[in-house]
Amino acid sequence: MTIRVYNSLTRQMEVFEPIERGMVRMYCCGITVYDYCHLGHARTCLIWDVVRRYLLWRGYRVQYVQNFTDIDDKILNRAKNEGVSMEEISERFIEAYFEDMEALQVGRADSYPRATHTLNGIQRLITELEQKGFAYASQGDVYYAVRQFEDYGKLSGRKLEDLQAGASGRVETEDPDAPKKRDPFDFALWKGVKPSEPSWESPWGAGRPGWHIECSAMVREGMGETIDLHVGGEDLKFPHHENEIAQSEAVTGKPLARYWLHNGMVKVGGEKMSKSLGNFTTIRDLLARPVHPMAVRLFVLQADYRKPLDFTDEALQAATNGWQTLQDGLLFGYQYGEQLGWRVNLEDIAYRGGNVPVAEAWIERFSDVVDEDFNFAGGLAILFELAKELRKERNLLTHEGKTEVSPERLEVQWRILVTLAGVLGFKADWGGLETPATGGLSEAEVEGLIAQRQEARRAKNYGEGDRIRDELKAQGVILVDKPGGVTTWYRES
Ligand SMILES: Nc1ncnc2c1ncn2[C@@H]1O[C@H](COP(=O)(O)OP(=O)(O)OP(=O)(O)O)[C@@H](O)[C@H]1O
Numbered sequence: 001m002t003i004r005v006y007n008s009l010t011r012q013m014e015v016f017e018p019i020e021r022g023m024v025r026m027y028c029c030g031i032t033v034y035d036y037c038h039l040g041h042a043r044t045c046l047i048w049d050v051v052r053r054y055l056l057w058r059g060y061r062v063q064y065v066q067n068f069t070d071i072d073d074k075i076l077n078r079a080k081n082e083g084v085s086m087e088e089i090s091e092r093f094i095e096a097y098f099e100d101m102e103a104l105q106v107g108r109a110d111s112y113p114r115a116t117h118t119l120n121g122i123q124r125l126i127t128e129l130e131q132k133g134f135a136y137a138s139q140g141d142v143y144y145a146v147r148q149f150e151d152y153g154k155l156s157g158r159k160l161e162d163l164q165a166g167a168s169g170r171v172e173t174e175d176p177d178a179p180k181k182r183d184p185f186d187f188a189l190w191k192g193v194k195p196s197e198p199s200w201e202s203p204w205g206a207g208r209p210g211w212h213i214e215c216s217a218m219v220r221e222g223m224g225e226t227i228d229l230h231v232g233g234e235d236l237k238f239p240h241h242e243n244e245i246a247q248s249e250a251v252t253g254k255p256l257a258r259y260w261l262h263n264g265m266v267k268v269g270g271e272k273m274s275k276s277l278g279n280f281t282t283i284r285d286l287l288a289r290p291v292h293p294m295a296v297r298l299f300v301l302q303a304d305y306r307k308p309l310d311f312t313d314e315a316l317q318a319a320t321n322g323w324q325t326l327q328d329g330l331l332f333g334y335q336y337g338e339q340l341g342w343r344v345n346l347e348d349i350a351y352r353g354g355n356v357p358v359a360e361a362w363i364e365r366f367s368d369v370v371d372e373d374f375n376f377a378g379g380l381a382i383l384f385e386l387a388k389e390l391r392k393e394r395n396l397l398t399h400e401g402k403t404e405v406s407p408e409r410l411e412v413q414w415r416i417l418v419t420l421a422g423v424l425g426f427k428a429d430w431g432g433l434e435t436p437a438t439g440g441l442s443e444a445e446v447e448g449l450i451a452q453r454q455e456a457r458r459a460k461n462y463g464e465g466d467r468i469r470d471e472l473k474a475q476g477v478i479l480v481d482k483p484g485g486v487t488t489w490y491r492e493s
C-alpha cells in the first residue's frame, strides 16, 4: 500500500509522494515561547512526532524542523511585567518545552530555528518581496500587499471580498496600524522599533520581524523552496499559513509545500483550549496529578487527528484504563517469557523493537490502516487486539499453568506488539514490574513510599524526601525524578 494524506490545500485525499525519493522534508509551526505548554500544544507536537516516527518506520528519511517564535508581543509583555529581558523569558520557556516534551516522549526535531537567529534570512525575503512589488515600506513598517498575490486565500478558501464584507469597517477601527496600510488585509512583515523594545537594524530602519515571515524564511533557509509536508494546528490555517504561502510563493514562484496537513484543536466544553481563554491544563499539571504520560499519548492518538478532541476527566480516565491494557500486553514477555521458554534477549527487544518479519499479517494490517491519512486510532485498535489476546493467555497461564496459543506464536505476537507500539512512541515502564525473583517491596509499597516522599518534598522537607529515596535504594528500588514532578522507578538488577 501507499501512504495517502488529506491535503488541506486541495481538500482531498492524495497519494503521498515526496519530491526526493525516500526523503521527506517536514516543517511544523512551533510554539510562541512565553508560557508553559498546555494539552493543546501537546496534541499538536505529539501527532506530528508520531507522523515522523511512522514515516521513518515506513522507510523514509525525514528532515523534521519545528520553529520557536521568540519575538512576539506576548513575550515582550511578560518580560515587561517581570522586569526581565525578552531572551530570559524565551530561554526559560524553551527549556520548559523540552522538559515537557521529553516527559511525553516526543522526539526531538532535527532543528529548532528561532526567529532571533533567522534575521538575515527574514530580511532577505522581505527585500525580494519589495523588489517584486509584493511589499511596501510605510512609516518604519513594511507590509505585504495581499492584493498583489492572486492566489491569496487558496488554502483557507477565503476570498478577500468575503472577508471585507464580513469585516465591514471593523478592521479600520480596531487596527492601530490601519493608517499605515494600503489595504486593511495587508499584514506586517517588519515592524518599526518601539521605545524600550528590542530591535534589529534593517534596510527599513530599526525594528523587528512580523510573525508570519519567520516560517517562510526558516523553510527557505533550512529546507529549500518546496518542502513535502507543512503541518500545524488548524487554527493556523488562516491567516498564518495563508500568509506563509503568499510570502514564499510570491518570491519563488513555486509551491511552498506539496501537502498541507492540519490537526484539530483540543477543546474544553466546545472551546479551543487556550491561554487567553484561561481554560487550559498545562502538561506539567496533568502529569503531576498524576496522569501517566503514555495515557496522554493514547488520549491524543485514539482520536482522528483532524477532528477536534474534547478534553474531559472521563476521556482521560478511559485513556488511563486503555494504557493499562496496552501496558499489560507490552510487559507480557518480560513477565512470562522465561516461563514460556523463550530464548530472547529482552533488553534487546526493549531498546530496538521486536525485529519481526515484515510479512506478518498483523504488520500489514497495521500499515494498511495507518497509511490512510495517518489513522493512528485504527492502528491502535490492532494493538489492543494483540494486547487483549496476550492478556487472555496470561490469565490462562497463571490459572491453568498453560497457554492456548503456542509459546512460539505468543512470542511473535508479543514482539509485534512491542514493535508497533514503538512506532507510535509507546513504551512500557518495564521497571514498574513486580518481579517476585528480586523479592523486597511490592509495587504498591513502592508507590506508597514515593507518594510519601512527594508529600514531604511538597512540604519542603527535603531531608525526609532523601531518607525515603535511600530507604528504597537499600531495597534495590531506584527512583527517577522526571520533569513535572513525576517520579518513575525501576528495580536494580
Ligand atoms: N487547543 C489546541 N489544540 C491543539 N493545538 C493547539 C491548541 N492551541 C495551540 N495549538 C497549537 O500549538 C502550536 C503552538 O501555538 P502557539 O504557541 O501559537 O499557541 P497559541 O495558539 O497562542 O496558544 P494559546 O491560544 O493557548 O495562547 C500551534 O501549532 C497551534 O496550532
Ligand SMILES: [Zn+2]
Residues within 6 Å of the ligand: 028, 029, 030, 215, 240, 244
Ligand atoms: Zn508557521
